[in-house]
Amino acid sequence: MKYYSLNRKAPKVSYRTAVINGIAPDGGLYFPEHLPVLPKSFINKLDRYSSVEIGMEAMAPFVHKDIPKKELESILEKVLDFDFPLVPIDAHISTLELFHGPTMAFKDVGARFMALSLGYFNRNEEKEITVLVATSGDTGGAVANGFLGVKGVNVVILYPDGKVSDIQERQLTTLGQNIKALRVQGTFDDCQRMVKKAFADKTLKGSVQLTSANSINVARWLPQMLYYMLAYHQKKKPAGELVFSVPSGNFGNICAGMVAQKMGLPISHFIAATNVNDTVPRFMNTSEYDPHPSTATISNAMDVGDPSNFVRILELHKNDFKSLKQNLSSYSFTDKETKEAMKKIYSESKYITDPHGAVGYLGLKKYLESHPDRKGIFLETAHPVKFLDVVSETLHTDIPLPPQIEKVMNKNKISLPISTYDELKEFLLT
Numbered sequence: 001m002k003y004y005s006l007n008r009k010a011p012k013v014s015y016r017t018a019v020i021n022g023i024a025p026d027g028g029l030y031f032p033e034h035l036p037v038l039p040k041s042f043i044n045k046l047d048r049y050s051s052v053e054i055g056m057e058a059m060a061p062f063v064h065k066d067i068p069k070k071e072l073e074s075i076l077e078k079v080l081d082f083d084f085p086l087v088p089i090d091a092h093i094s095t096l097e098l099f100h101g102p103t104m105a106f107k108d109v110g111a112r113f114m115a116l117s118l119g120y121f122n123r124n125e126e127k128e129i130t131v132l133v134a135t136s137g138d139t140g141g142a143v144a145n146g147f148l149g150v151k152g153v154n155v156v157i158l159y160p161d162g163k164v165s166d167i168q169e170r171q172l173t174t175l176g177q178n179i180k181a182l183r184v185q186g187t188f189d190d191c192q193r194m195v196k197k198a199f200a201d202k203t204l205k206g207s208v209q210l211t212s213a214n215s216i217n218v219a220r221w222l223p224q225m226l227y228y229m230l231a232y233h234q235k236k237k238p239a240g241e242l243v244f245s246v247p248s249g250n251f252g253n254i255c256a257g258m259v260a261q262k263m264g265l266p267i268s269h270f271i272a273a274t275n276v277n278d279t280v281p282r283f284m285n286t287s288e289y290d291p292h293p294s295t296a297t298i299s300n301a302m303d304v305g306d307p308s309n310f311v312r313i314l315e316l317h318k319n320d321f322k323s324l325k326q327n328l329s330s331y332s333f334t335d336k337e338t339k340e341a342m343k344k345i346y347s348e349s350k351y352i353t354d355p356h357g358a359v360g361y362l363g364l365k366k367y368l369e370s371h372p373d374r375k376g377i378f379l380e381t382a383h384p385v386k387f388l389d390v391v392s393e394t395l396h397t398d399i400p401l402p403p404q405i406e407k408v409m410n411k412n413k414i415s416l417p418i419s420t421y422d423e424l425k426e427f428l429l430t
């Protein structure tokens, strides 16, 4: 499998090069040259295969030749070592819980797959790779955990001091080993600016091999297609045609679902549910792509004004607005509506959603109003405990700490304060 750049001015590359580069030299996102169609006999019997067998069938064509089958199998065993339960909410709606991984964020699967891919590629190299990542909260924890102990790879995480939750900060700063956390006196945008500057810094390039770990990397993006396949793998799957509602920020997760659909998974429609950062819902109404700066909300992992993976969704639909419109609906919701949905789900079904999952629920509800014969699944992308303040204040209930979170609560937070790019550069050089 080769990958081409969506800007079409850079050469096609292998999986290995696409993962190491992150982004193509012409600034474009990498996209697979073709999408294999899985045999019907396999798709129709997903419930008979194990999650690793499904992962092998789906992912092998995308990493072909660069990662041998035996190695891929051992990577998938580590990536998929937790459950993705499907929980019924009412007669038409179920939720697929993606938060049972080591950091309780759905990003665990992609982050771990990318970490183990890079670790494999770098296994015989003398030179270490440094993964540099800026986080506003969830990404950093999943990336740090995914790369923990991976040989030949160092991780440097920048986060805005005082602007991530206590649990999130603990997940970033208590790991040790090859994970270093820098707390930046500034905002998330300042962190991101420093990271971008480092990637463009020619004097750094000579001495440090830098790579990024955000969702534009194909190794983080593509494995997310497995969530959708694993929904069909469950015995309790609702009968009939299914629609998926995906709480969306950078639109990587939903785009991976569309890849699964193109590979043969019978998904009849997608709903991209957003908070007030509504660039895509507006696009679906007007066909004009007009990004706005992001606004802070209670579903902060989706506070994205210019979703980086949306170009991949356009490419999947051959840039044809009509065919996209047939496959995708997109709605945006306010924080007030999100809290009301959390209350409604809790009082009617005794189910606790986090704010992101609640946005997904709202999107599905809205779509089903005009399609009452359909059944759907919304993705629950984070454990409610990750957004403890909002959840307990809205639902007036306590959530017991799961073991993954309990584990980091008594450890010492270790991070280095920095405030300028020069301090970052000095840190990377020493």
Ligand SMILES: *Cc1c(COP(=O)(O)O)cnc(C)c1O
Pocket: 105, 106, 107, 138, 139, 215, 247, 248, 249, 250, 251, 252, 253, 254, 301, 302, 356, 381, 382
């Ligand atoms: C990252 C994230 C999202 C958004 O996923 P995208 O792939 O960026 O659309 C939604 N919910 C949570 C909890 C997240 O961490």
